[in-house]
Amino acid sequence: MxxxxxxxxxxxxxxxxxxxxxxxxxxxxxxxxxxxxxxxxxxxxxxxxxxxxxxxxxxxxxxxxxxxxxxxxxxxxxxxxxxxxxxxxxxxxxxxxxxxxxxxxxxxxxxxxxxxxxxxxxxxxxxxxxxxxxxxxxxxxxxxxxxxxxxxxxxxxxxxxxxxxxxxxxxxxxxxxxxxxxxxxxxxxxxxxxxxxxxxxxxxxHPSTFPDEGSIEQALVDLMTSQEAPVFVAGSGSNIDRTVSLYRAARRSGRELVIDLYQMILLDKLKALSPGLPPHANDHLKVYYPKNQRDTVVRQWGEGYLLRYAPRHINRSKVDFSSGKYLFRVSNGVTKSLCRGFMEAGVKPELVYSMWNGYREKQDAFSRIEELAGAKWQYLHTSxxxxxxxxxxxxxxxxxxxxxxxxxxxxxxxxxxxxxxxxxxxxxxxxx
The missing domain is CATH 3.60.15.10 (Ribonuclease Z/Hydroxyacylglutathione hydrolase-like)
Structure with a gap:
Protein backbone atom coordinates (compact mmCIF):
# COMPACT_ATOMS: atom_id res chain seq x y z
CA MET A 1 0.00 0.00 0.00
CA HIS A 206 9.52 50.22 4.77
CA PRO A 207 12.02 52.52 6.54
CA SER A 208 12.83 51.78 10.18
CA THR A 209 13.25 55.43 11.19
CA PHE A 210 11.03 54.67 14.17
CA PRO A 211 11.92 51.20 15.42
CA ASP A 212 8.78 50.40 17.42
CA GLU A 213 5.41 51.63 18.67
CA GLY A 214 7.04 53.01 21.80
CA SER A 215 9.16 55.36 19.68
CA ILE A 216 6.02 56.54 17.85
CA GLU A 217 4.36 57.33 21.17
CA GLN A 218 7.43 59.20 22.42
CA ALA A 219 7.80 61.19 19.19
CA LEU A 220 4.17 62.30 19.51
CA VAL A 221 4.73 63.31 23.13
CA ASP A 222 7.83 65.29 22.15
CA LEU A 223 5.91 67.06 19.39
CA MET A 224 2.92 67.93 21.57
CA THR A 225 4.95 69.11 24.57
CA SER A 226 7.23 71.28 22.45
CA GLN A 227 4.40 73.45 21.13
CA GLU A 228 0.73 74.22 21.62
CA ALA A 229 -0.56 73.61 18.08
CA PRO A 230 -3.38 71.11 17.47
CA VAL A 231 -2.03 67.94 15.86
CA PHE A 232 -3.75 65.97 13.09
CA VAL A 233 -2.63 62.40 12.49
CA ALA A 234 -3.31 60.62 9.21
CA GLY A 235 -3.39 56.90 9.98
CA SER A 236 -5.39 53.74 9.60
CA GLY A 237 -8.44 53.73 11.85
CA SER A 238 -8.23 49.94 12.13
CA ASN A 239 -4.61 49.95 13.36
CA ILE A 240 -5.42 49.43 17.03
CA ASP A 241 -1.79 49.51 18.16
CA ARG A 242 -1.44 52.98 16.65
CA THR A 243 -4.68 54.13 18.26
CA VAL A 244 -3.30 53.01 21.62
CA SER A 245 -0.08 54.93 20.92
CA LEU A 246 -2.14 58.04 20.19
CA TYR A 247 -4.24 57.50 23.31
CA ARG A 248 -1.19 57.15 25.56
CA ALA A 249 0.64 60.07 23.96
CA ALA A 250 -2.39 62.34 24.39
CA ARG A 251 -2.72 61.38 28.05
CA ARG A 252 0.98 62.02 28.71
CA SER A 253 0.76 65.39 26.94
CA GLY A 254 -2.43 66.57 28.62
CA ARG A 255 -4.32 66.57 25.32
CA GLU A 256 -7.77 65.42 24.26
CA LEU A 257 -7.68 62.63 21.67
CA VAL A 258 -10.45 62.99 19.10
CA ILE A 259 -11.38 59.93 17.02
CA ASP A 260 -14.41 59.18 14.86
CA LEU A 261 -17.36 56.84 15.34
CA TYR A 262 -15.79 54.03 13.30
CA GLN A 263 -12.74 53.91 15.56
CA MET A 264 -14.80 54.26 18.72
CA ILE A 265 -17.14 51.40 17.86
CA LEU A 266 -14.19 49.24 16.85
CA LEU A 267 -12.51 49.83 20.23
CA ASP A 268 -15.80 49.29 22.04
CA LYS A 269 -16.43 45.91 20.44
CA LEU A 270 -12.82 44.71 20.73
CA LYS A 271 -12.82 45.43 24.48
CA ALA A 272 -14.88 42.26 24.92
CA LEU A 273 -11.78 40.35 23.77
CA SER A 274 -9.15 42.70 25.23
CA PRO A 275 -10.48 44.66 28.23
CA GLY A 276 -7.29 46.72 28.55
CA LEU A 277 -8.04 48.66 25.38
CA PRO A 278 -9.31 52.24 25.64
CA PRO A 279 -11.62 53.91 26.36
CA HIS A 280 -11.54 54.05 30.16
CA ALA A 281 -13.76 55.89 32.60
CA ASN A 282 -13.27 59.64 32.88
CA ASP A 283 -10.48 59.70 30.33
CA HIS A 284 -9.44 62.18 27.64
CA LEU A 285 -11.07 60.48 24.64
CA LYS A 286 -13.61 62.37 22.52
CA VAL A 287 -15.69 61.12 19.58
CA TYR A 288 -16.43 63.10 16.42
CA TYR A 289 -19.62 62.19 14.53
CA PRO A 290 -19.06 62.64 10.77
CA LYS A 291 -22.47 62.73 9.07
CA ASN A 292 -21.84 59.68 6.89
CA GLN A 293 -20.73 57.65 9.90
CA ARG A 294 -23.61 58.91 12.02
CA ASP A 295 -26.05 57.85 9.30
CA THR A 296 -24.36 54.44 9.17
CA VAL A 297 -24.70 53.92 12.92
CA VAL A 298 -28.37 54.91 12.90
CA ARG A 299 -29.06 52.60 9.95
CA GLN A 300 -27.06 49.70 11.40
CA TRP A 301 -27.81 49.83 15.14
CA GLY A 302 -30.45 52.51 15.64
CA GLU A 303 -30.25 56.12 16.83
CA GLY A 304 -30.14 55.03 20.45
CA TYR A 305 -26.71 53.55 19.84
CA LEU A 306 -25.28 57.06 19.56
CA LEU A 307 -26.37 57.85 23.13
CA ARG A 308 -23.74 55.53 24.59
CA TYR A 309 -21.05 57.93 23.35
CA ALA A 310 -22.92 61.15 24.12
CA PRO A 311 -20.68 62.14 27.09
CA ARG A 312 -17.69 61.97 24.72
CA HIS A 313 -19.35 63.65 21.75
CA ILE A 314 -17.60 66.54 20.06
CA ASN A 315 -18.43 68.24 16.77
CA ARG A 316 -17.30 71.32 14.91
CA SER A 317 -19.44 73.60 17.05
CA LYS A 318 -17.83 72.22 20.24
CA VAL A 319 -14.20 72.50 19.08
CA ASP A 320 -12.29 75.41 20.61
CA PHE A 321 -10.45 76.64 17.52
CA SER A 322 -8.34 79.03 19.60
CA SER A 323 -6.84 76.12 21.53
CA GLY A 324 -4.07 73.66 20.75
CA LYS A 325 -5.24 71.07 23.28
CA TYR A 326 -6.29 68.48 20.69
CA LEU A 327 -4.82 65.42 19.00
CA PHE A 328 -7.04 64.38 16.09
CA ARG A 329 -7.22 61.03 14.27
CA VAL A 330 -10.06 61.61 11.83
CA SER A 331 -10.67 61.24 8.10
CA ASN A 332 -9.11 63.52 5.50
CA GLY A 333 -12.47 65.19 4.92
CA VAL A 334 -12.94 66.05 8.60
CA THR A 335 -9.28 67.09 8.83
CA LYS A 336 -9.78 69.63 6.05
CA SER A 337 -12.87 71.08 7.71
CA LEU A 338 -11.23 71.40 11.13
CA CYS A 339 -7.92 72.68 9.76
CA ARG A 340 -9.85 75.44 8.03
CA GLY A 341 -11.46 76.35 11.36
CA PHE A 342 -8.12 76.58 13.15
CA MET A 343 -6.52 78.60 10.35
CA GLU A 344 -9.42 81.07 10.41
CA ALA A 345 -8.82 81.48 14.15
CA GLY A 346 -5.13 82.16 13.52
CA VAL A 347 -3.96 78.78 14.84
CA LYS A 348 -1.67 76.79 12.57
CA PRO A 349 -2.01 73.00 13.02
CA GLU A 350 0.71 70.34 12.84
CA LEU A 351 0.30 67.42 10.43
CA VAL A 352 1.56 63.89 11.18
CA TYR A 353 1.53 61.10 8.60
CA SER A 354 1.46 57.67 10.27
CA MET A 355 0.96 55.06 7.54
CA TRP A 356 2.85 53.39 4.72
CA ASN A 357 4.06 56.16 2.39
CA GLY A 358 2.55 54.46 -0.65
CA TYR A 359 -0.95 55.59 0.32
CA ARG A 360 0.15 59.21 0.47
CA GLU A 361 1.72 59.02 -2.96
CA LYS A 362 -1.53 57.75 -4.48
CA GLN A 363 -3.98 60.24 -2.92
CA ASP A 364 -4.08 63.95 -3.76
CA ALA A 365 -6.03 64.70 -0.57
CA PHE A 366 -2.82 64.74 1.46
CA SER A 367 -1.19 67.47 -0.62
CA ARG A 368 -4.40 69.51 -0.53
CA ILE A 369 -4.38 69.38 3.28
CA GLU A 370 -0.77 70.60 3.27
CA GLU A 371 -1.78 73.57 1.12
CA LEU A 372 -4.72 74.37 3.37
CA ALA A 373 -2.76 74.13 6.63
CA GLY A 374 0.43 75.71 5.31
CA ALA A 375 2.37 72.79 6.82
CA LYS A 376 4.10 69.63 5.68
CA TRP A 377 3.25 66.12 6.82
CA GLN A 378 5.75 64.84 9.38
CA TYR A 379 6.44 61.12 9.00
CA LEU A 380 5.91 59.17 12.23
CA HIS A 381 5.38 55.51 11.41
CA THR A 382 6.73 52.05 12.11
CA SER A 383 5.92 49.13 9.85
Whole structure:
Protein backbone atom coordinates (compact mmCIF):
# COMPACT_ATOMS: atom_id res chain seq x y z
CA MET A 1 0.00 0.00 0.00
CA UNK A 2 1.49 3.36 -1.01
CA UNK A 3 2.09 6.07 1.58
CA UNK A 4 -0.33 9.01 1.54
CA UNK A 5 1.44 12.08 0.18
CA UNK A 6 1.57 15.37 2.10
CA UNK A 7 2.49 18.55 0.25
CA UNK A 8 2.44 22.35 0.25
CA UNK A 9 1.39 24.30 -2.86
CA UNK A 10 2.09 28.01 -3.13
CA UNK A 11 -0.75 29.27 -5.30
CA UNK A 12 0.22 32.94 -4.90
CA UNK A 13 2.68 34.95 -2.83
CA UNK A 14 6.08 33.92 -4.19
CA UNK A 15 6.71 37.28 -5.85
CA UNK A 16 4.08 39.67 -4.47
CA UNK A 17 3.14 41.42 -1.26
CA UNK A 18 -0.49 40.61 -0.50
CA UNK A 19 -2.81 38.06 -2.02
CA UNK A 20 -1.01 35.05 -0.56
CA UNK A 21 -2.75 31.71 -0.98
CA UNK A 22 -1.30 28.42 0.28
CA UNK A 23 -2.67 24.90 0.01
CA UNK A 24 -1.71 22.08 2.36
CA UNK A 25 -2.66 18.65 0.99
CA UNK A 26 -2.73 15.19 2.50
CA UNK A 27 -3.85 12.59 0.04
CA UNK A 28 -7.11 13.83 -1.48
CA UNK A 29 -7.79 16.22 1.42
CA UNK A 30 -6.57 19.81 1.53
CA UNK A 31 -7.04 23.15 3.26
CA UNK A 32 -6.26 26.66 2.04
CA UNK A 33 -4.49 29.29 4.15
CA UNK A 34 -5.53 32.85 3.21
CA UNK A 35 -7.32 33.97 0.06
CA UNK A 36 -6.91 37.71 -0.23
CA UNK A 37 -7.31 40.40 -2.85
CA UNK A 38 -3.86 40.93 -4.38
CA UNK A 39 -2.30 44.36 -4.04
CA UNK A 40 -0.12 44.00 -7.11
CA UNK A 41 0.51 41.80 -10.11
CA UNK A 42 3.37 39.30 -10.31
CA UNK A 43 6.76 40.78 -9.53
CA UNK A 44 5.27 43.94 -8.05
CA UNK A 45 3.84 45.26 -11.30
CA UNK A 46 0.84 47.58 -11.07
CA UNK A 47 -2.45 45.74 -10.89
CA UNK A 48 -5.29 46.49 -13.29
CA UNK A 49 -7.84 48.26 -11.09
CA UNK A 50 -10.71 47.05 -13.28
CA UNK A 51 -9.67 43.46 -12.65
CA UNK A 52 -10.01 43.81 -8.88
CA UNK A 53 -13.58 45.06 -9.33
CA UNK A 54 -14.54 41.98 -11.37
CA UNK A 55 -12.33 39.11 -10.14
CA UNK A 56 -12.15 36.07 -12.39
CA UNK A 57 -9.89 33.19 -13.30
CA UNK A 58 -9.31 34.86 -16.65
CA UNK A 59 -7.89 38.08 -15.18
CA UNK A 60 -5.96 36.00 -12.62
CA UNK A 61 -7.41 37.70 -9.56
CA UNK A 62 -9.24 34.50 -8.65
CA UNK A 63 -7.22 31.30 -8.43
CA UNK A 64 -8.23 27.79 -9.49
CA UNK A 65 -8.53 26.52 -5.93
CA UNK A 66 -12.14 25.29 -5.65
CA UNK A 67 -12.75 23.19 -8.78
CA UNK A 68 -14.26 19.76 -8.23
CA UNK A 69 -10.95 17.92 -8.53
CA UNK A 70 -9.19 20.54 -6.39
CA UNK A 71 -11.80 21.22 -3.72
CA UNK A 72 -10.43 22.06 -0.23
CA UNK A 73 -12.10 21.11 3.03
CA UNK A 74 -11.86 24.68 4.34
CA UNK A 75 -10.24 28.09 4.01
CA UNK A 76 -8.43 29.43 7.10
CA UNK A 77 -7.74 33.17 7.23
CA UNK A 78 -4.79 34.48 9.23
CA UNK A 79 -5.98 38.05 9.87
CA UNK A 80 -8.37 40.82 8.91
CA UNK A 81 -6.56 42.65 6.15
CA UNK A 82 -8.27 42.49 2.73
CA UNK A 83 -5.12 41.23 1.02
CA UNK A 84 -5.56 38.09 3.12
CA UNK A 85 -9.35 37.66 3.25
CA UNK A 86 -10.67 39.74 0.36
CA UNK A 87 -11.67 36.88 -1.98
CA UNK A 88 -13.58 34.65 0.44
CA UNK A 89 -16.93 35.75 -0.99
CA UNK A 90 -15.91 33.80 -4.11
CA UNK A 91 -15.55 30.58 -2.10
CA UNK A 92 -18.56 28.25 -2.52
CA UNK A 93 -20.92 28.54 0.42
CA UNK A 94 -20.59 24.88 1.38
CA UNK A 95 -16.84 25.22 2.01
CA UNK A 96 -16.23 26.51 5.56
CA UNK A 97 -14.16 29.65 6.15
CA UNK A 98 -12.41 30.03 9.51
CA UNK A 99 -11.36 33.41 10.97
CA UNK A 100 -10.24 34.47 14.42
CA UNK A 101 -12.72 36.05 16.83
CA UNK A 102 -10.90 39.39 16.64
CA UNK A 103 -10.80 39.25 12.84
CA UNK A 104 -14.55 38.74 12.80
CA UNK A 105 -15.09 41.85 14.94
CA UNK A 106 -12.88 43.93 12.64
CA UNK A 107 -14.70 42.64 9.57
CA UNK A 108 -18.17 43.10 11.11
CA UNK A 109 -17.48 46.74 11.92
CA UNK A 110 -15.92 47.14 8.49
CA UNK A 111 -19.05 45.70 6.90
CA UNK A 112 -21.08 48.45 8.56
CA UNK A 113 -18.83 51.34 7.53
CA UNK A 114 -17.12 50.27 4.29
CA UNK A 115 -18.61 50.66 0.86
CA UNK A 116 -19.96 47.61 -0.98
CA UNK A 117 -16.68 46.59 -2.60
CA UNK A 118 -15.05 46.16 0.82
CA UNK A 119 -17.83 44.22 2.52
CA UNK A 120 -17.78 40.48 3.18
CA UNK A 121 -21.15 39.01 2.27
CA UNK A 122 -20.58 35.60 3.82
CA UNK A 123 -19.22 36.86 7.15
CA UNK A 124 -22.16 35.62 9.24
CA UNK A 125 -21.44 32.08 8.07
CA UNK A 126 -17.75 32.17 8.93
CA UNK A 127 -16.55 29.94 11.75
CA UNK A 128 -14.22 31.36 14.41
CA UNK A 129 -11.11 30.03 16.07
CA UNK A 130 -9.22 31.13 19.17
CA UNK A 131 -5.46 31.55 19.43
CA UNK A 132 -3.90 28.66 21.33
CA UNK A 133 -6.91 26.39 20.98
CA UNK A 134 -6.50 23.47 18.56
CA UNK A 135 -9.23 22.82 15.99
CA UNK A 136 -9.51 20.06 13.42
CA UNK A 137 -10.44 20.08 9.76
CA UNK A 138 -10.56 16.58 8.31
CA UNK A 139 -7.17 14.99 9.01
CA UNK A 140 -5.55 18.37 9.75
CA UNK A 141 -4.91 19.67 13.27
CA UNK A 142 -4.64 23.47 13.26
CA UNK A 143 -3.26 25.69 16.02
CA UNK A 144 -3.38 29.47 15.72
CA UNK A 145 -0.85 31.62 17.56
CA UNK A 146 -1.51 35.29 18.27
CA UNK A 147 1.01 37.49 16.46
CA UNK A 148 2.14 41.10 16.75
CA UNK A 149 0.83 42.90 13.67
CA UNK A 150 -1.03 46.05 12.70
CA UNK A 151 -4.21 43.96 12.26
CA UNK A 152 -5.59 43.26 15.72
CA UNK A 153 -5.85 39.52 16.42
CA UNK A 154 -3.53 38.46 13.58
CA UNK A 155 -2.44 34.85 13.87
CA UNK A 156 0.16 32.47 12.55
CA UNK A 157 -1.05 28.97 11.74
CA UNK A 158 0.53 25.62 12.58
CA UNK A 159 -0.93 22.76 10.55
CA UNK A 160 -0.10 19.19 11.57
CA UNK A 161 -1.06 16.04 9.70
CA UNK A 162 0.27 12.47 9.83
CA UNK A 163 3.46 13.45 11.64
CA UNK A 164 4.22 16.40 9.33
CA UNK A 165 4.11 20.07 10.40
CA UNK A 166 3.70 23.22 8.31
CA UNK A 167 4.00 26.61 9.98
CA UNK A 168 2.69 29.75 8.22
CA UNK A 169 3.67 33.02 9.88
CA UNK A 170 1.04 35.16 8.19
CA UNK A 171 1.88 38.85 8.59
CA UNK A 172 3.75 39.72 11.78
CA UNK A 173 6.31 41.96 13.43
CA UNK A 174 8.22 42.07 16.71
CA UNK A 175 8.11 45.77 17.52
CA UNK A 176 4.46 46.46 18.30
CA UNK A 177 2.49 46.31 21.53
CA UNK A 178 2.26 42.52 21.47
CA UNK A 179 5.92 41.78 20.77
CA UNK A 180 5.99 39.19 23.56
CA UNK A 181 3.87 36.89 21.39
CA UNK A 182 6.98 36.12 19.36
CA UNK A 183 8.66 34.50 22.37
CA UNK A 184 5.61 32.31 22.87
CA UNK A 185 5.66 31.18 19.24
CA UNK A 186 9.39 30.41 19.33
CA UNK A 187 8.87 28.27 22.43
CA UNK A 188 5.79 26.51 21.05
CA UNK A 189 6.79 25.78 17.43
CA UNK A 190 9.94 23.72 16.96
CA UNK A 191 11.52 22.41 13.76
CA UNK A 192 8.49 22.15 11.49
CA UNK A 193 9.00 20.45 8.13
CA UNK A 194 8.22 23.76 6.41
CA UNK A 195 7.89 27.34 7.58
CA UNK A 196 6.36 29.84 5.14
CA UNK A 197 7.59 33.25 6.33
CA UNK A 198 6.69 36.72 5.11
CA UNK A 199 9.43 39.10 3.96
CA UNK A 200 7.59 42.34 3.28
CA UNK A 201 10.27 44.69 4.58
CA UNK A 202 13.18 43.27 2.59
CA UNK A 203 13.11 46.30 0.28
CA UNK A 204 13.48 50.06 0.67
CA UNK A 205 9.77 50.78 1.02
CA HIS A 206 9.52 50.22 4.77
CA PRO A 207 12.02 52.52 6.54
CA SER A 208 12.83 51.78 10.18
CA THR A 209 13.25 55.43 11.19
CA PHE A 210 11.03 54.67 14.17
CA PRO A 211 11.92 51.20 15.42
CA ASP A 212 8.78 50.40 17.42
CA GLU A 213 5.41 51.63 18.67
CA GLY A 214 7.04 53.01 21.80
CA SER A 215 9.16 55.36 19.68
CA ILE A 216 6.02 56.54 17.85
CA GLU A 217 4.36 57.33 21.17
CA GLN A 218 7.43 59.20 22.42
CA ALA A 219 7.80 61.19 19.19
CA LEU A 220 4.17 62.30 19.51
CA VAL A 221 4.73 63.31 23.13
CA ASP A 222 7.83 65.29 22.15
CA LEU A 223 5.91 67.06 19.39
CA MET A 224 2.92 67.93 21.57
CA THR A 225 4.95 69.11 24.57
CA SER A 226 7.23 71.28 22.45
CA GLN A 227 4.40 73.45 21.13
CA GLU A 228 0.73 74.22 21.62
CA ALA A 229 -0.56 73.61 18.08
CA PRO A 230 -3.38 71.11 17.47
CA VAL A 231 -2.03 67.94 15.86
CA PHE A 232 -3.75 65.97 13.09
CA VAL A 233 -2.63 62.40 12.49
CA ALA A 234 -3.31 60.62 9.21
CA GLY A 235 -3.39 56.90 9.98
CA SER A 236 -5.39 53.74 9.60
CA GLY A 237 -8.44 53.73 11.85
CA SER A 238 -8.23 49.94 12.13
CA ASN A 239 -4.61 49.95 13.36
CA ILE A 240 -5.42 49.43 17.03
CA ASP A 241 -1.79 49.51 18.16
CA ARG A 242 -1.44 52.98 16.65
CA THR A 243 -4.68 54.13 18.26
CA VAL A 244 -3.30 53.01 21.62
CA SER A 245 -0.08 54.93 20.92
CA LEU A 246 -2.14 58.04 20.19
CA TYR A 247 -4.24 57.50 23.31
CA ARG A 248 -1.19 57.15 25.56
CA ALA A 249 0.64 60.07 23.96
CA ALA A 250 -2.39 62.34 24.39
CA ARG A 251 -2.72 61.38 28.05
CA ARG A 252 0.98 62.02 28.71
CA SER A 253 0.76 65.39 26.94
CA GLY A 254 -2.43 66.57 28.62
CA ARG A 255 -4.32 66.57 25.32
CA GLU A 256 -7.77 65.42 24.26
CA LEU A 257 -7.68 62.63 21.67
CA VAL A 258 -10.45 62.99 19.10
CA ILE A 259 -11.38 59.93 17.02
CA ASP A 260 -14.41 59.18 14.86
CA LEU A 261 -17.36 56.84 15.34
CA TYR A 262 -15.79 54.03 13.30
CA GLN A 263 -12.74 53.91 15.56
CA MET A 264 -14.80 54.26 18.72
CA ILE A 265 -17.14 51.40 17.86
CA LEU A 266 -14.19 49.24 16.85
CA LEU A 267 -12.51 49.83 20.23
CA ASP A 268 -15.80 49.29 22.04
CA LYS A 269 -16.43 45.91 20.44
CA LEU A 270 -12.82 44.71 20.73
CA LYS A 271 -12.82 45.43 24.48
CA ALA A 272 -14.88 42.26 24.92
CA LEU A 273 -11.78 40.35 23.77
CA SER A 274 -9.15 42.70 25.23
CA PRO A 275 -10.48 44.66 28.23
CA GLY A 276 -7.29 46.72 28.55
CA LEU A 277 -8.04 48.66 25.38
CA PRO A 278 -9.31 52.24 25.64
CA PRO A 279 -11.62 53.91 26.36
CA HIS A 280 -11.54 54.05 30.16
CA ALA A 281 -13.76 55.89 32.60
CA ASN A 282 -13.27 59.64 32.88
CA ASP A 283 -10.48 59.70 30.33
CA HIS A 284 -9.44 62.18 27.64
CA LEU A 285 -11.07 60.48 24.64
CA LYS A 286 -13.61 62.37 22.52
CA VAL A 287 -15.69 61.12 19.58
CA TYR A 288 -16.43 63.10 16.42
CA TYR A 289 -19.62 62.19 14.53
CA PRO A 290 -19.06 62.64 10.77
CA LYS A 291 -22.47 62.73 9.07
CA ASN A 292 -21.84 59.68 6.89
CA GLN A 293 -20.73 57.65 9.90
CA ARG A 294 -23.61 58.91 12.02
CA ASP A 295 -26.05 57.85 9.30
CA THR A 296 -24.36 54.44 9.17
CA VAL A 297 -24.70 53.92 12.92
CA VAL A 298 -28.37 54.91 12.90
CA ARG A 299 -29.06 52.60 9.95
CA GLN A 300 -27.06 49.70 11.40
CA TRP A 301 -27.81 49.83 15.14
CA GLY A 302 -30.45 52.51 15.64
CA GLU A 303 -30.25 56.12 16.83
CA GLY A 304 -30.14 55.03 20.45
CA TYR A 305 -26.71 53.55 19.84
CA LEU A 306 -25.28 57.06 19.56
CA LEU A 307 -26.37 57.85 23.13
CA ARG A 308 -23.74 55.53 24.59
CA TYR A 309 -21.05 57.93 23.35
CA ALA A 310 -22.92 61.15 24.12
CA PRO A 311 -20.68 62.14 27.09
CA ARG A 312 -17.69 61.97 24.72
CA HIS A 313 -19.35 63.65 21.75
CA ILE A 314 -17.60 66.54 20.06
CA ASN A 315 -18.43 68.24 16.77
CA ARG A 316 -17.30 71.32 14.91
CA SER A 317 -19.44 73.60 17.05
CA LYS A 318 -17.83 72.22 20.24
CA VAL A 319 -14.20 72.50 19.08
CA ASP A 320 -12.29 75.41 20.61
CA PHE A 321 -10.45 76.64 17.52
CA SER A 322 -8.34 79.03 19.60
CA SER A 323 -6.84 76.12 21.53
CA GLY A 324 -4.07 73.66 20.75
CA LYS A 325 -5.24 71.07 23.28
CA TYR A 326 -6.29 68.48 20.69
CA LEU A 327 -4.82 65.42 19.00
CA PHE A 328 -7.04 64.38 16.09
CA ARG A 329 -7.22 61.03 14.27
CA VAL A 330 -10.06 61.61 11.83
CA SER A 331 -10.67 61.24 8.10
CA ASN A 332 -9.11 63.52 5.50
CA GLY A 333 -12.47 65.19 4.92
CA VAL A 334 -12.94 66.05 8.60
CA THR A 335 -9.28 67.09 8.83
CA LYS A 336 -9.78 69.63 6.05
CA SER A 337 -12.87 71.08 7.71
CA LEU A 338 -11.23 71.40 11.13
CA CYS A 339 -7.92 72.68 9.76
CA ARG A 340 -9.85 75.44 8.03
CA GLY A 341 -11.46 76.35 11.36
CA PHE A 342 -8.12 76.58 13.15
CA MET A 343 -6.52 78.60 10.35
CA GLU A 344 -9.42 81.07 10.41
CA ALA A 345 -8.82 81.48 14.15
CA GLY A 346 -5.13 82.16 13.52
CA VAL A 347 -3.96 78.78 14.84
CA LYS A 348 -1.67 76.79 12.57
CA PRO A 349 -2.01 73.00 13.02
CA GLU A 350 0.71 70.34 12.84
CA LEU A 351 0.30 67.42 10.43
CA VAL A 352 1.56 63.89 11.18
CA TYR A 353 1.53 61.10 8.60
CA SER A 354 1.46 57.67 10.27
CA MET A 355 0.96 55.06 7.54
CA TRP A 356 2.85 53.39 4.72
CA ASN A 357 4.06 56.16 2.39
CA GLY A 358 2.55 54.46 -0.65
CA TYR A 359 -0.95 55.59 0.32
CA ARG A 360 0.15 59.21 0.47
CA GLU A 361 1.72 59.02 -2.96
CA LYS A 362 -1.53 57.75 -4.48
CA GLN A 363 -3.98 60.24 -2.92
CA ASP A 364 -4.08 63.95 -3.76
CA ALA A 365 -6.03 64.70 -0.57
CA PHE A 366 -2.82 64.74 1.46
CA SER A 367 -1.19 67.47 -0.62
CA ARG A 368 -4.40 69.51 -0.53
CA ILE A 369 -4.38 69.38 3.28
CA GLU A 370 -0.77 70.60 3.27
CA GLU A 371 -1.78 73.57 1.12
CA LEU A 372 -4.72 74.37 3.37
CA ALA A 373 -2.76 74.13 6.63
CA GLY A 374 0.43 75.71 5.31
CA ALA A 375 2.37 72.79 6.82
CA LYS A 376 4.10 69.63 5.68
CA TRP A 377 3.25 66.12 6.82
CA GLN A 378 5.75 64.84 9.38
CA TYR A 379 6.44 61.12 9.00
CA LEU A 380 5.91 59.17 12.23
CA HIS A 381 5.38 55.51 11.41
CA THR A 382 6.73 52.05 12.11
CA SER A 383 5.92 49.13 9.85
CA UNK A 384 3.25 46.55 10.52
CA UNK A 385 5.73 43.95 9.26
CA UNK A 386 8.85 42.39 10.75
CA UNK A 387 12.23 43.91 10.03
CA UNK A 388 15.18 41.66 9.14
CA UNK A 389 16.47 41.19 12.70
CA UNK A 390 13.04 39.92 13.79
CA UNK A 391 12.74 37.64 10.76
CA UNK A 392 16.12 36.17 11.70
CA UNK A 393 15.08 35.76 15.32
CA UNK A 394 11.98 33.82 14.37
CA UNK A 395 13.77 31.68 11.77
CA UNK A 396 16.60 30.84 14.19
CA UNK A 397 14.20 30.12 17.03
CA UNK A 398 11.77 27.93 15.11
CA UNK A 399 14.56 26.28 13.07
CA UNK A 400 12.42 24.88 10.24
CA UNK A 401 13.76 22.10 8.05
CA UNK A 402 12.82 24.23 5.04
CA UNK A 403 12.08 27.93 4.95
CA UNK A 404 9.85 29.17 2.10
CA UNK A 405 9.65 32.93 1.34
CA UNK A 406 6.14 34.33 0.85
CA UNK A 407 4.51 37.78 0.81
CA UNK A 408 7.67 39.41 -0.51
CA UNK A 409 9.19 41.06 -3.56
CA UNK A 410 12.64 39.92 -2.52
CA UNK A 411 12.48 36.15 -2.15
CA UNK A 412 16.00 35.76 -3.57
CA UNK A 413 17.39 37.73 -0.61
CA UNK A 414 16.29 34.98 1.78
CA UNK A 415 19.24 32.85 0.64
CA UNK A 416 21.67 35.48 1.97
CA UNK A 417 20.02 35.82 5.36
CA UNK A 418 18.57 32.44 6.33
CA UNK A 419 19.48 28.77 6.39
CA UNK A 420 17.53 25.97 4.70
CA UNK A 421 15.78 28.34 2.31
CA UNK A 422 13.60 26.67 -0.30
CA UNK A 423 12.55 28.96 -3.14
CA UNK A 424 9.13 28.34 -4.66
CA UNK A 425 7.37 29.91 -7.62
CA UNK A 426 3.63 30.48 -7.81
CA UNK A 427 1.99 27.14 -8.57
CA UNK A 428 4.89 25.05 -7.24
CA UNK A 429 4.19 22.04 -5.03
CA UNK A 430 6.58 20.94 -2.29
CA UNK A 431 6.20 17.30 -1.25
CA UNK A 432 7.06 16.64 2.38
Missing amino acids: SEIRTSVTLHRGADTIGGSCIRISHGKDSIILDYGMPLMAAGGRELDAAATKAPSLENQILLDVVSNDNRPLAFIISHAHPDHYGLIDYVPGDIPVFISEAAKVLMEVGNAFYDGSMRVARLDGCRTYRPGKVFEVGPFKVTAFLMDHSAFGACSLLVEVDGKAVFYTGDFRGHGRKSATLDYVINAVREPDVMLMEGTTLDDG GHAYLHTLKRLADGVAPKRLVPVHTLNAADFDRHFENTHQMSNGDELVL
